[in-house]
Amino acid sequence: MVSKDLVAATSTPLILSILSTGESYGYAIIKRVRELSGNELEWTDGMLYPVLHRLKDQGHVISIWRTAENRRRRKYYRITTSGRRELGRLREQWDTVNSTLTRAWDQMED
Amino acid sequence: MGEREIAAWRAYVRSHGEISDEGMDELESHLRDEIDSLRESGLSDEESLIIAVKRFGNASAVAREFSKVQHRKLWKQLLIDPVDPAERKRANREIVLVSFLGLLAAVLSRVPEIFGIALLGGHERFYVRNISFFVVPVVAFYFVWKHRDRPVYGMVYFAIALASAALANIYPLYAAGNYDVLIGIHLPIAIWLATVLLYVGRSWRDADARMDFVRLSGEAAIYLVLICCGGGVLIATAGLLFSAIGVDLEIILTRYVAIGGACAAPVVAVYLAYAKRNIIENMAPVLARIFAPLFFILMAAFLVVMAATGNILEVDRDILIGFDVLLALVLGMLLYTLSARDERKDPGAPDFINVALIVAALAVDVFALVAVVSRIDAYGLSPNKAAALGENLMLLINLGVSTILYVRFLVTREHFKALLVWQTKYLSIIWAWAIVVAFLFPVLFN
Numbered sequence: 176m177v178s179k180d181l182v183a184a185t186s187t188p189l190i191l192s193i194l195s196t197g198e199s200y201g202y203a204i205i206k207r208v209r210e211l212s213g214n215e216l217e218w219t220d221g222m223l224y225p226v227l228h229r230l231k232d233q234g235h236v237i238s239i240w241r242t243a244e245n246r247r248r249r250k251y252y253r254i255t256t257s258g259r260r261e262l263g264r265l266r267e268q269w270d271t272v273n274s275t276l277t278r279a280w281d282q283m284e285d
Numbered sequence: 286m287g288e289r290e291i292a293a294w295r296a297y298v299r300s301h302g303e304i305s306d307e308g309m310d311e312l313e314s315h316l317r318d319e320i321d322s323l324r325e326s327g328l329s330d331e332e333s334l335i336i337a338v339k340r341f342g343n344a345s346a347v348a349r350e351f352s353k354v355q356h357r358k359l360w361k362q363l364l365i366d367p368v369d370p371a372e373r374k375r376a377n378r379e380i381v382l383v384s385f386l387g388l389l390a391a392v393l394s395r396v397p398e399i400f401g402i403a404l405l406g407g408h409e410r411f412y413v414r415n416i417s418f419f420v421v422p423v424v425a426f427y428f429v430w431k432h433r434d435r436p437v438y439g440m441v442y443f444a445i446a447l448a449s450a451a452l453a454n455i456y457p458l459y460a461a462g463n464y465d466v467l468i469g470i471h472l473p474i475a476i477w478l479a480t481v482l483l484y485v486g487r488s489w490r491d492a493d494a495r496m497d498f499v500r501l502s503g504e505a506a507i508y509l510v511l512i513c514c515g516g517g518v519l520i521a522t523a524g525l526l527f528s529a530i531g532v533d534l535e536i537i538l539t540r541y542v543a544i545g546g547a548c549a550a551p552v553v554a555v556y557l558a559y560a561k562r563n564i565i566e567n568m569a570p571v572l573a574r575i576f577a578p579l580f581f582i583l584m585a586a587f588l589v590v591m592a593a594t595g596n597i598l599e600v601d602r603d604i605l606i607g608f609d610v611l612l613a614l615v616l617g618m619l620l621y622t623l624s625a626r627d628e629r630k631d632p633g634a635p636d637f638i639n640v641a642l643i644v645a646a647l648a649v650d651v652f653a654l655v656a657v658v659s660r661i662d663a664y665g666l667s668p669n670k671a672a673a674l675g676e677n678l679m680l681l682i683n684l685g686v687s688t689i690l691y692v693r694f695l696v697t698r699e700h701f702k703a704l705l706v707w708q709t710k711y712l713s714i715i716w717a718w719a720i721v722v723a724f725l726f727p728v729l730f731n
Binding site for chain 1: 307310315318347
């Protein structure tokens with residue numbers, strides 16, 4: 176079980192990464208996260224939508240209401256240029272964290 | 286499939302926090318996706334619904350998370366500022382129209398002067414009698430424009446209003462001036478209640494539609510008061526500024542700006558009530574809730590003091606009007622607390638306050654009735670006293686039946702709707718009474 180703090184910290188880069196491969200909507204994003212994590216990460220809607228709305232306020236994503244083939248209306252999110260820049264920044268930070276941790280753990284095993 | 290359950294779920298989640306319509310739409314589409322995927326995995330409709338709602342999680346936690354992000358947004362939404370370009374264009378057009386209508390109303394108020402009927406030239410009574418007609422055309426036009434899809438109701442309404450205006454001014458009995466105050470009070474009530482035709486069209490008999498109209502009226506009235514307060518400040522400031530440089534603007538300000546502004550304000554108030562009806566919490570029920578207990582205390586204290594001192598109600602005309610206003614306010618408070626009440630909720634403290642309020646009002650009404658009757662007995666029947674008698678009787682019946690229905694609801698915890706239906710049906714009676722006083726009284730008492 177991944178801790179709540181860690182889930183919160185990874186939510187923005189994960190959402191932006193998923194959206195950078197194409198526009199999507201809330202339910203599909205949660206499903207994608209589940210797949211990517213091999214069923215380890217189970218996001219709740221109460222966590223996802225506030226983050227999406229904040230990203231929208233910050234201009235990193237835009238939202239569009241679309242009507243799906245079954246006449247259902249869905250709110251799709253699309254990443255913006257500023258969102259891609261933000262993703263780049265976040266990725267650098269996570270790469271740093273990631274490589275630091277990896278090196279530290281490598282040393283432990285030595 | 287489970288549409289009713291989904292609607293109930295939606296209302297439930299919503300009641301736990303400040304979630305916008307759009308936010309709710311999004312959560313609902315999420316819930317539906319979840320239900321669909323559960324159904325595809327072989328569950329029944331009902332099972333899918335139950336599990337999807339369960340998975341959705343604790344409604345109050347979700348709503349809280351939402352509210353955190355949306356607080357800022359909700360404040361922003363107080364300005365009418367749609368995002369969608371087409372919608373924005375339409376909204377801008379509406380603002381232009383409303384400004385134009387406001388200006389038109391201000392100009393209309395000056396028209397009688399062209400024909401030598403100046404407000405301050407001994408023609409006050411003309412203005413009292415016609416007070417509704419300075420405002421009606423523009424407000425009605427706004428409603429008609431808003432509901433362009435049903436022009437027939439607009440035409441019927443305009444015809445009625447026009448006929449009333451003609452009747453009030455041409456028919457010698459009305460134009461003579463003895464009934465100006467009665468007409469001036471009752472005609473606006475009748476005409477405003479008839480506006481429900483413009484607002485809801487065909488479903489004007491329906492209790493929910495009428496309640497919706499009552500809500501709109503309350504909100505519009507509050508906006509009107511606020512706008513008039515603002516206008517007062519503006520005019521006072523203008524007078525002060527110009528008097529500082531030795532220019533006396535009093536006549537221009539009172540004659541032109543104040544009256545024109547007062548005539549322009551209603552259409553703006555209606556527009557605001559319309560535009561914001563989906564966006565923010567209604568104000569009228571909030572005020573009603575604050576004042577219901579206070580008015581109860583007022584009336585209870587009044588009754589206690591009257592009983593303790595043994596003073597009998599002494600009535601002259603002003604006091605009678607005061608009583609009618611008090612009772613009408615009680616009716617209004619009842620109406621607005623009812624309008625905001627969730628029908629499915631069990632009775633709570635506000636309901637007991639309401640019942641106490643109605644019962645106290647009933648007692649006060651009985652005393653007022655006795656006083657009116659004894660006055661009629663002593664001085665004979667006059668139009669004003671007959672109107673007061675009728676109004677008190679009308680309120681007595683309304684409050685009496687309301688008490689019975691309310692107590693039944695408190696006891697059985699059912700049939701809340703009957704109370705709403707009664708109140709909204711009663712609007713027709715109030716309307717009919719207003720017409721009778723405005724147009725039949727002068728004939729009857731001639």
